Amino acid sequence: MERPRLVASDVDGTLLGLDERVSGRTASAIGRVHASGTPFVLVTGRPPRWVPVVAQGAGTTGYAVCANGAVLYDIGADRVVWQVGLDPVRLADLANVLDAALPGCAVATERVGARALDDDVQPFVAETAYRHPWGDSDHREVTRAEVLGHPAIKLLVGHEKMTSAEMALAATSLLGDEVEVTYSSNAGLIEISAPNVTKASGLADVAERFGVGAADVIAFGDMPNDVPMLSWAGHGVAMANAHQEALDVADEVTASHVEDGVALVLERWF
Incomplete structure (x- = not known):
């Protein structure tokens, strides 16, 4: 493609190394993207509260599409621009x-x-039996009624004896297209959003704000929750460490997230 007019990147397994940091080489490449006037957008399954530390390492203050497309977050302004959630009836x-x-x-x-x-919102609540693969210092154990009793941007479902792929297949067979079911780890966790809410839908909104068409967007990712974004973007790039579903839809495969795969591609133009 010609030099992209918008760059979008997943975070975990894509932009970050094993130490959960942005390498110096990748940060330099992102800096040159910014210097050219090209928007750089984080697109992640993470909620907004887990974005600022990544943004600081990447040197970016623009938009972040969070929670697999359920939230648009303005990093520099620390402001949630919009959110698309699930109401308590749907959650139950x-x-x-x-x-x-x-x-x-x-x-x-x-x-x-x-x-x-936000002091007015408890960001992450779980029933007692739930085990989060990554841990969470804000984790508060409550009854299932409390978990489901307030609007949420994402429903997380864990199972200690199944893989995420197995869970997604079983859930999708019953739920169909009523909601979006995906996963960003194979450690027995699936993530459920409102229908038609994906990384692609969130990124499309950002691209429209900048007057950029899908054909001029380059996107990087590694897991099934990145597939809609990689398919939507004019040039979808999967990491060498990517899940097969991401590899199957990518226009290109770059080096792994521990080998500066994002920087290797961006250095062609920036």
Whole structure:
């Protein structure tokens, strides 16, 4: 492609190394993207509260598409621009279906207020049996009724005896296209968003704000939750460490996230 007019990147397994930091080489490449006047957008499954530390390492203060497309966050202004969530009735219905599809599962919800951290909103609540693969210092254990009793940007479903791929297949077979089911880790966790909410839908909104068409966007990713974005962008780049589903839809495969794969591609133009 010609030099892209917008650059978008997933975070974990793509932009960050094993130390969960942006390397100097990758940060330099991002700096040159900014210097050229080209927008650089973080597109992640992470909630807004986990974005500022990444943004600081990457040297970016623009937009971040968070929670797999459910939230648009303005990093520099620390402002949630918009969010698309699941209401309590939908959450309760989903939990009932998932109990049948995934016996023994446990649930949690991610919530967001007006800022990355909002004193009026408990950002992450989970029932006692839920085990989060990455841990969470804000994790608060509550009853299932409390988990499902408030609007949420994402429903997380864990199972200690299944892989994420197995869970996604079982859940999708019952839920169909009523919601978006995806995963960013194969450690027994699936993530459920409102229908038609994906990284692609969130990134498309950002691109429209900059007057950039999909054909002029380059996007980097590594997991199934990146597939819609990699397919939508004019040039989708999968990391060498990517899940097969991401590799299958990518226009190009770069080096792994520990070998500056994002920088290797960006250095062609910036």
